[in-house]
Amino acid sequence: MTTVLPMLSIVVPIYFEEDTLPQFYDRLKGVMEQLASAAKYELIFVNDGSTDRSLDLLRQLSRDDNSIRVIGFSRNFGHQVAITAGIDHAQGDAVVVIDGDLQDPPEVIPEMFAKWQDGYKVVYGVRNSRKGESAFKLITARVFYRCINYLSDVHLPLDAGDFRLMDRVVVDALCSIREENRYIRGLVSWVGFPQFALSYDRDSRYAGETKFNLRKMLKFAFDGITGFSDRPLRISSKLGILCTITSFAMIIWLIYSKITSPSSTIQGWTSLLVVVLFLGGIQLLSIGLLGEYIGRIHRETKKRPLYVVAEKIGFNNVD
Numbered sequence: 001m002t003t004v005l006p007m008l009s010i011v012v013p014i015y016f017e018e019d020t021l022p023q024f025y026d027r028l029k030g031v032m033e034q035l036a037s038a039a040k041y042e043l044i045f046v047n048d049g050s051t052d053r054s055l056d057l058l059r060q061l062s063r064d065d066n067s068i069r070v071i072g073f074s075r076n077f078g079h080q081v082a083i084t085a086g087i088d089h090a091q092g093d094a095v096v097v098i099d100g101d102l103q104d105p106p107e108v109i110p111e112m113f114a115k116w117q118d119g120y121k122v123v124y125g126v127r128n129s130r131k132g133e134s135a136f137k138l139i140t141a142r143v144f145y146r147c148i149n150y151l152s153d154v155h156l157p158l159d160a161g162d163f164r165l166m167d168r169v170v171v172d173a174l175c176s177i178r179e180e181n182r183y184i185r186g187l188v189s190w191v192g193f194p195q196f197a198l199s200y201d202r203d204s205r206y207a208g209e210t211k212f213n214l215r216k217m218l219k220f221a222f223d224g225i226t227g228f229s230d231r232p233l234r235i236s237s238k239l240g241i242l243c244t245i246t247s248f249a250m251i252i253w254l255i256y257s258k259i260t261s262p263s264s265t266i267q268g269w270t271s272l273l274v275v276v277l278f279l280g281g282i283q284l285l286s287i288g289l290l291g292e293y294i295g296r297i298h299r300e301t302k303k304r305p306l307y308v309v310a311e312k313i314g315f316n317n318v319d
């Protein structure tokens with residue numbers, strides 16, 4: 001009797017990776033060939049609107065390799081959306097998401113596969129060490145993960161990125177979530193199921209540099225926080241309560257000093273200004289915070305598709 005091999009889909013977001021792609025493909029292919037006796041596989045590359053030679057290279061590779069599927073976006077839609085598109089198109093019994101810059105070593109995939117066979121529905125990579133990242137990135141990442149866990153309602157594992165294996169049940173649940181402010185690692189936590197943390201050493205980029213500048217990181221951080229929590233709003237109302245209580249105390253104190261020593265109440269320019277500036281600051285901050293949430297509601301209500309596909313290659317291949 002022949003047993004049916006499970007199928008693995010490997011999803012790779014690609015954005016200006018022409019210098020890394022050939023090397024990445026060789027390493028990934030090598031790993032998948034080693035696994036060939038245990039699993040069938042497809043390699044889904046999502047070109048997130050890069051205009052270098054990445055897409056050409058992918059087209060070339062797909063000519064000689066039946067396992068390659070390529071999705072070309074009409075423009076850049078962002079890392080999280082690229083991953084979403086790959087997952088949407090995946091046929092496998094399990095899906096592995098891996099960055100195309102060789103920071104996530106493909107050699108870890110067999111370990112993830114083994115844990116999946118043990119029954120875990122999600123196996124996520126936790127970065128033991130992160131080579132070649134700037135001190136700034138390391139510090140912001142540390143602060144961010146701790147903040148988000150304090151602020152949001154789902155628990156996010158520390159130092160886990162998007163490098164992970166997900167079972168079909170998790171993938172189906174994930175595909176049914178169409179919200180635009182995507183924070184996939186949070187959504188995967190939210191979905192639940194037994195999850196396993198697999199630690200690995202994160203390498204430095206093979207070539208090129210990170211596409212996440214401070215602006216993109218901040219947006220990503222806000223997506224993560226606002227997508228899973230309204231605690232910031234509650235904090236701002238708590239601040240409001242605190243200010244109200246303080247101002248009542250001030251009122252009583254002011255009236256009291258007016259009655260006891262009427263001549264000395266003209267002073268107080270400094271304290272007045274401090275109070276005005278402080279309140280002004282808190283008000284602007286709270287309005288800005290409200291704006292963040294409202295902006296996200298606004299984007300969400302338009303119900304636009306998450307991405308636009310310009311071309312698909314290799315999806316009709318049968319082996």
Ligand code: UDP
Pocket residue numbers: 012013014015016017048076077078079082098099100101103209210211212
């Ligand atoms: N990427 C993408 N769209 C983007 C930015 C990045 O598909 O708008 C891809 C990129 O090609 C890489 C992965 O996402 O495979 C991670 O990007 P990057 O290395 O720039 O992020 P970092 O590792 O610094 O967080």
Ligand code: MG
Pocket residue numbers: 099101103205210
């Ligand atoms: Mg990277």
